[in-house]
Amino acid sequence: YACSRRPPRCSATARRPPRTEDVDWGTSYVRFLVQIDSQRRAEFVIEVHDSWAPYSSGRFVQLANTGFFAGNRFFMVEENFVAHFGISGDPSVSEAWGMRPLPGDVVRESNRRGY
8 A cells, every 4th residue: 555645445345255165154255445546446355253243343244235435535544554444424424323333342352463
């Protein structure tokens, strides 16, 4: 990711992987297509383990499937660490989802690098 003055836009869709013997069916894969600038695009996939955080993972996949992330921007990128996103550019959308709180998930896995 190369930083620019304007944060990249993204869109996302979540799906289950194709059926295979070794797939954990409690895992979702959310694919993001990112517009870096007027000439460059990129993509990345987030692997979401339902058993690690059932409430939060379910909401994340639900948001991706409803187009919540489409057209929104990353609001902070820390090089070689993390890209922050998830705030809708549409205040009415943020307000609607903000009225739907989630129960807290029990910590089952670390957020260490590589997970």
